[in-house]
Amino acid sequence: MTQALFDYPSFAPGFGLANGHLQSVIPSVFRRVEVPFQRSRLELPDGDFLLLDQLKQSEQAPWVVISHGLEGDSRRHYVQGMARQFYNAGWNVQAWNFRGCGGEVNRLPRFYHSGAIEDLKAVINSVIVEQQAQQVFLIGFSMGGNQTVLTLAEDDLPTQVIGGATFSVPLDLAACADQLAKPAQSIYMRRFLRDLKVKVEQKAQLFPESVSVDGFDQIKSFHQFDDIYTAPLHGFKDAKDYWQQCSGRNALPHLKKPTLIVNAMDDPFLAATCQDNGRGDRSTHLYLETPSSGGHVGFARWKLNQPLWSEQRALAFAHYVLEKTK
Template identity: 65%
Template structure:
C-alpha cells in the first residue's frame, strides 16, 4: 500500500474559521451530538475497572473501531460521539472507552491515566478480540491519539488490529508542555488544572499517605503537575522522565500498522516536533499537517454535521478494510484479508 492509496481531500476551514483558538474552543462548547451508547463495566486484573460505551452494529462480521478521548475528556465528548456516529452509520461496531476515572466514576486505585498508559487500550483490544472481532481500527484524539500511536508501534500487537488514525497528537510531550505553559495558552492550562483538581482531591481523600492536595492552586504548568502527581503515581522519576518515555514521536520509526497522524499547524497545544517526520520513519506512517483545524477541531459552521476529521478517519479505515494490504506482524510481512461491506 502506498500513501497515494490513502489520499483524501484536504481540510479547508470555512469562512471566518481560520483561527486555531476558534477551531479548538467552538466545537467543544457548542457542538451537540448524542448517540445511544450502551455502557459496560470491564473489570481489570489489577482490581480496577474501565467504563466502555458501545454502539453495536447490526451487520454480521462488522469491523470494530476503538475510540480514545483526550486529557480530561470522556466518551460523551462531542468529538468522540461524532466519530462514533459516523463509523456506526457506516456499519461499524463502536467502542468508546473512558480512561480510568473519566467516565463519571472515580477509579479504585491510586493510579489513574497518562499519555503512555497503553495497557488499558491493549485491554480494550483484547476485549474486542474476545467478542469475536476480526478487524479492529484505532482512533485517538490528543492524549488518546498519543496512546494509539504508541500502541500501533507495539511489536506484539494483535494481528486483528489493521491500523489507526490519530488527531491533534502531542507527540513530543516536553515540547507541548512548554507550549501550554506560555501566557497565550493560559486559558487551556487553567482549565486542565481545574478539572484535574477534582481527581486529585478524590485521591488525596482516599490515599492521604500517597497524595496531598495542599498547595495545589500554586501549580501553573504541566511540569508542576506531572512532577508532583503523574510521575510518582505511575512509576516515573520526574516529569521529564515521563515525557521522554511516553512521547509517541519516539516510536514513529517502529510503527507496525498503517498509521495516520493529523496535526493542524494552527493547533495551540502542539509544538514544532509534532509536525516533523523522523529521519527514518516507518513506511506505515502517514503524517498530515493541514494549515487549519486547531486542536480536535476541523469544523465547518454546521457543527452538528459530519466533520472533516470523521470523514478522514473512516476513509482511511475503509481503505484498509477493502484492500489486501501488507502489515508487519512479529517482524514479518503478511497480507490481511479484505472485508466486503454491504
C-alpha cells in the same frame, strides 16, 4: 481506495474559522452530538476497572476503538461524532473512558497518563475475545492519539488490529508542555488544572497517604503537575522521565500497521516537533498530514452538528486499510 488515501481533500475551515483558537474552542462549546451508547464495565487485572461505551450492529462488522483526550470522556462531541460516522457506515463501535473519566472514581491511587497503553490494550483484547472481532481499527484524539500511536508500535500488537487514525497528537510531550506553559495558552492550562484538581481532591480523600492536594493552587504548568502527581503515581522518576518514555514520537519508526496522524499547523497545544514530516527514520506505515488549519481536535465548519472533516477523513482511511487487508 488509493485516491481516498493520497488525494483526500485537505481540511478547509469555514469562513471566519481559519484560526487555531476558534477551531479548538467553538466545536467544544457549541457542537451537540449524541449516540445511544450501551455502557459496560471492564474489570482489569490490577483490580481497577474501565467504563466502556458501545454501539453494536453485526457480529461480522469490523470494529473501531475510540480513545478520548486529556480530561475528556466518551460523551465529548468528537467521540460521539466519530462513533456516529463509523456506526452509520456499518462498523461496530467501542469507545472507552480513561480511569476515572467515565463518571466514576477508579479504585486505585493511579489514574491515567499519555503512555498508559495497557488500558487501551485491555480494551482491544476485550473486543477481540468477547466480541470475536476480526478487524479492529483504532482512533485516538490528543492524549488518546498518543496512546494509539504507541500501541500501534507494540511488538505484541494483535493481528486483528489493522491500523489507526489519530488527531491532534502531542507526539513530543516535553515540547508540548513548554507550549502550554506559554502565556498565550494560559486559558487552556487553567482549564486542565481546574478539571484535574477535582480528581486530585478525590484521590486525596481516598488515599491520603499517597496523594495530597496541599499546594495544588500554586501549580501553573504540566511541568509542575507531572512532577508532583503523574510521575510518582505512575512509576516515573519525574516529569522529564515520564515525557521521555511516553512520547509517541519515539514510536514513529516502529509502527506495525498503517497509522494516520493529522496535526494541524495552527494547533495551539502542539509544538512544531509534532508536525515534523521530514523525519528520516519514519516507518513506512506512517501517514502524517499537517493541514494549515484545524486547531486542537477541531477541524470544524459552521454546520457543527454535521460530520466533521476529521470524521470523514478517519473513515476514508479506515476503509482504505480494510480493503488492503482483504
